[in-house]
Amino acid sequence: MNFEESVAGVEGVEPLLGMRDAWRWSPMPRFVFSLALDIAHDSAYQMNTIDQFDHGLVTAVLEFARKNHLVGKVKYATPFTVAPGFTVESHGFDVVVAVPPAVHQYHFGRGNTLGERVTGVFPAYSCEFSGRETLEEAIHRFKRMIRPTVVGRPPVPYLRMRYENTRTGSGSVGAFRGFTTSDVLLRELALLKGAVDSFVEWENFRGELWHVTWDGSWHVNGATRNEPLSESAVLSTLGCPAA
Incomplete structure (x- = not known):
């Protein structure tokens, strides 16, 4: 042509x-x-x-x-x-x-x-x-x-997540991680405290995986923590520059 x-x-x-x-x-x-x-x-x-x-x-x-x-x-x-x-x-x-x-x-x-x-x-x-x-x-x-047409946009990290929260009754559908945004990830992690037998699991663009639970203590990939992951620490797992 x-x-x-x-x-x-x-x-x-x-x-x-x-x-x-x-x-x-x-x-x-x-x-x-x-x-x-x-x-x-x-x-x-x-x-x-x-x-x-x-x-x-x-x-x-x-x-x-x-x-x-x-x-x-x-x-x-x-x-x-x-x-x-x-x-x-x-x-x-x-x-x-x-x-x-x-x-x-x-x-x-x-x-x-x-x-x-x-x-x-x-x-x-x-x-x-x-x-x-x-x-x-x-x-x-x-x-x-x-939103590739927006030249001033912030990063939209590759983020796949699944979760279940026994306290709020919310959760993802099925066993597969679906695409979501960082604000949803941060919200569900904040709601995890007090929700025994619940979890939040997410994957970044490198295929690295995090699995977080709470039973009176925080557990991140099987390691016990006294405090939850900070917002900056969570966002850093996604590997994007700061907006």
Whole structure:
């Protein structure tokens, strides 16, 4: 396909300043879409932003993706392709992530082949990805949790948890750990005191596991403690930089 012809047909499209073979357009208020050809000119990278368009960050991400030919590294079996070594001033991102059309679904339903040749890219934090996500999990994380279009976002750590609390009567469903957020983890740990035969268990992006119970004393991975884990200690287990 001819990318130049396909992009030229997009309403309001204009060159992305500072990059060759790159364009930007705003399909609706608040959103800006930016697209750049890969070095082979047979595929492209797209980064979408909402509310805040940071030109320096967007071009840095697209240039990084192009330089590292991320389209050639995307695999459907591991739908988040995480490329380390990314840095940019004024942001704490440390990786660029590439996702296939099955995850980003850009140009979906438009009746053209542009979306099939577009790899979605966005800046991110290494603590947000395990490399073990299924396609369904990647879609859920991409669309509902990470918010990749928000350039000023804090880290959203990879966090899977299961729990049961006999005092509150709440708990997770089944034996598998589900994705959640750090505020839910902190809340359930705070509610654990006084709940005998209860537990909170969580996993980070490295696959490291913590299991906490209370029976008058605190037990963390089988070791007895007089005091609960502090909030900072809990958050440090997730391996993300401080927000």
